[in-house]
Amino acid sequence: MSTAHDSIAEETEVERGPIYGVMGCFDKPAELYHACEELRDAGYRHFDAQTPFPVHGLEKAMGLRPTRLPWFVLTGGLTGLGSAIALTWYCNWDYPLNISGKYPFSYQVYIPIYFELTILFSALTCFFGLWIICGLPRFFHPTMAHKTFQRTTDDGFFLVIEAKDPKFAADKSRALLEKLGAKDVEEVYS
């Protein structure tokens, strides 16, 4: 199948940068899972899996720490709540409206506002926080130059050992990936 990805890759003259890592592909999530465990146990730290869907528990096999995103969202939500209180207070202080005899700052009737702004700010923090923490948007990544990269979003389970890992050595890491059963192992350059 020829796709726009392939034809653009052919047309574009790539200036090869320094090596980014060695990348190979597995057919099954289980193979990838065990390969990740092996790498983790072999002492590798800078490696990544690229999969069409989140393979459950892979972060444990890779030895990753839980995400800090919830803390950002909590902060965002509290900011939203604070802004809502400030907004209702300021507007009713600046121009008090005497409606149904209620005090200007009748916080009970503002609860829907507090609730909605808490949700809104949490959602916005979650959305933007997610992309910031993931380093996106980023329209090129060295792994995209792998010749079967397109299987990443289809049915391929990739493993890439990054060159910045202290244990990385192009030939040894490549041999390790091949020993673990990876196919299409090749170097990718940034």
Next chain:
Amino acid sequence: MNGVGVWGLDNTVFWAWDITGFVFWIGIGHAGTLISAILFLFRQKWRTAINRAAEAMTIFAVMAAGIYPAFHVGRVWFLYWVFPVPNQMSIWPNFKSPLLWDVFAVSTYATVSILFWYVGLVPDLATVRDRAKTKLSYYAYGILSLGWRGSHRQWLHYEKAYMIFAGIATPLVLSVHTVVSFDFATSVIPGWHTTIFPPYFVAGAIFSGFGMVITLMVLARKILGLEHIITKRHLENMCKIILATGSMVGYAYAMEFFIAWYSGNLYERYAFLNRAFGPYKWAYWSMVSCNVLFPQLFWFKKVRTSIPAMFVLSIVVNIGMWFERFVIIVTSLHRDYIPSSWSYFRPSIWDIALFLGTFGLFLTMFLLFCKFLPVIALGEVKAITPPADPHPPHDDHGREDEAGPHAADPDHDEPRAAKEDEPPDVAKADDEGEDEPQPKAEPKPSAKKKKKKGSGSKSKKEDES
């Protein structure tokens, strides 16, 4: 006569089709969020097949609903006054009014629904990008997918974000129709001033929303050839939800009458007698038969699994829910306290045209969605197929292997233990979903399905031309 004067309103019935249409559309949106958020939190795996399209429906329904307040403010170009922005009168909106709460609730709902939907779309847009045939679509989907590459370090954050979105969308969706019901419940009009309104409105919203989801899905799965993914089982589950929420709505109708009698309040009693036996009795009894009686047919499995039957019933449900809002709004208003001001509301041609227009907007947006975006959540559907489980029960990595190379590694068992809670439902897809798409997907589950869908968006175009 101009502005909102072209509607059939008068001094007595000052709210009619405009607010009816608004509540109708907002309610329809609720099913999408229920599917995407609440069913996600309850680990209802079947939701993945219908989740994307239902969420899209939510967004378009909220857009259609937004048309009404936009025109209802009278001067559309001053719509921004509903937000607390400084203006030349240095006056602020009235934060004590439920109508302002509505502004916050609906705009938050719209924003969160769009963000949640887009987050879900990104990995699938990357799939479409990688299968794009033309440069234009490669770049367009490339930009939209933000350069997603499925890295597990990203999936880790992504899954948490998805969970958080589901967690905050759940109370949000319940709050939106609650706030909408406050528009009525906090007033002193007999027939509106009731405490049952919030749960009653939320149940009605989910009821009507699922009606619309079935109407759309029955057509979409047929036309787009998705019958193996959106199966009869999905439709049947939705019929069950319609049955449950329809019965709740029926209970609310009965309870309103009981309380009207039990309150001993003359005006309250009259409002309800007038509703059922007054000049609008035709609307009231259409509502009761469409919302309470007909959905009871879903008790029969034959009806729940018959596509034509559920298609007709889903439309009946939506007609009924439109009548419900009309009945609540117009019958409570048209006979107010002085008999000399009683009136009978008739819609003008513009009321009708505006309502048809919102359907036009809604359906156009839905068709554009079907044409350009992945209608099924590809990644999510793949993730619930049995081969997606990293610890398949009958694989060579099975139980025997557990005593194998890693048995001594205490760390190694840990993920497996965690697996016992989570991925088991992945494996459970076995028993849960005979008709889930997995059977055809044996060796490389995703490969086949993808071909159907990834090229789906493409081949759809070919089909159409």
